[in-house]
Amino acid sequence: MHELSIATAVLETALKHADGRPVMAVGVRAGALRQVVPDSLMFYFEIVARDTACEGAKLEIEQVAPGLRCHDCKEEWSPEFPAFRCPACGSAAVTITAGEELDIQYIEVDDEEAACTGRR
Amino acid sequence: MHRTKVRVVEDALDANNTIARANRDDFDRHDVKVVNLMSAPGAGKTTLLERTLAQPLGEVRVGVLEGDVQGSFDADRLATLHVPVTQLNTDSGFGGECHLDANMVRSALPSLPLDEIDLLVIENVGNLVCPAEFRVGEDVRAMICSVTEGEDKPLKYPLMFRTCELVVVNKIDLLPHLDFDLDKFIYHLDQVNPGVKRFQVSARTGEGVEAWREWLLTVMARERAFA
Secondary structure, eight states: OTHHHHHHHHHHHHHHHHTTSOEEEEEEEEEGGGOOOHHHHHHHHHHHTTTSTTTTOEEEEEEEOOEEEETTTOOEEOOSSSOOSOTTTOOSOEEEEESOOEEEEEEEEESSSOSOOOOO | OOEEEEEEEEETTHHHHHHHHHHHHHHHHTTOEEEEEEESTTSSHHHHHHHHTSSOBTTBOEEEEEEESSOSHHHHHHGGGSSOEEEEEOOSSSSOOSSOOHHHHHHHGGGSOGGGOSEEEEEOOSOSSGGGGOOOSOSEEEEEEEGGGOTTHHHHSHHHHHHOSEEEEEOGGGGGGSOOOHHHHHHHHHHHSTTOEEEEOOTTTOTTHHHHHHHHHHHHTSOOSOO
16 A cells, blocks of 8 residues: 555656656666555556656566575575564574665656656 | 666655655754654554653653644644644645655654654554655654554564564453464564564553653663764
8 A cells, every 4th residue: 555655756756867858667676575566556656647757657667576694594585474584593683685675777768859747 | 759768776765765864863953852653543552642641751851743644633632641742634635645754744843842852752644554664754663563453463564563673562451352362473573573672561551551661761862863
């Protein structure tokens, strides 16, 4: 259910970098630990992007699998289940190495069209 | 048409986090510590605050920022406690935001009596998902999970349970009437956030609330994050 808030944040970041140019695509990296449902994010993005330079832009979502590393025994693994204890030694001293990403990687803009459709 | 790919690499929540840091600077400047209190709707945030603030918290002057989608029901309940309560509604836009973000808290700063309080408790909007994503300038994040919510909640909302450094397990007075398996809940909690500090309380009877009050005092003793 937090996809609406995230779609809005993605839109604002994309518009900032688009600088008024029409946006054709927005590339987002979403770590599995952020619990973002891609279909839901695309649905909301389409709605919040209406009447902005991102209207109709394709949201290209790359999902990143979670990665964890144990400080004590150096085990590295990718949990399928939200369990953050080391499966090898039971330690709780675990670092997340992947899966917390929620960033905009790129936007694709049309450089030729008149640049005045941005909302902000 | 000429398509150009522009490399961005920016956290989607950068804008929020920047404002959160500005809030934090303002809180620090006024020597105010801030607790962001989160939970599902109905877990007992307001009841716990009523119980917590019924007596003075040592020498600490407490203020409350009430985040709600609509209305001032919670603020009205706290109004009898002789602590400054500020209402913050999120119902601009369509339907109202289901969480507080840094900008909303920033908009409330002018109405907060920062020179007259030492500790600000921000009661976030009841929700186990969105509030976990949005920092608001707090020193510490705490959450309440009540035993009526089921022992699987840490597994269903790991982001929330991982982001908090304290989990208050509320409504333990109801345990004799429920199938809730407290050991299983604790096991799930430790899977998601191993060793996280937890208190078992009943905001209704007051059982265990003193431990939470003492924990709030330890927050006061913390160093500032920004010198």
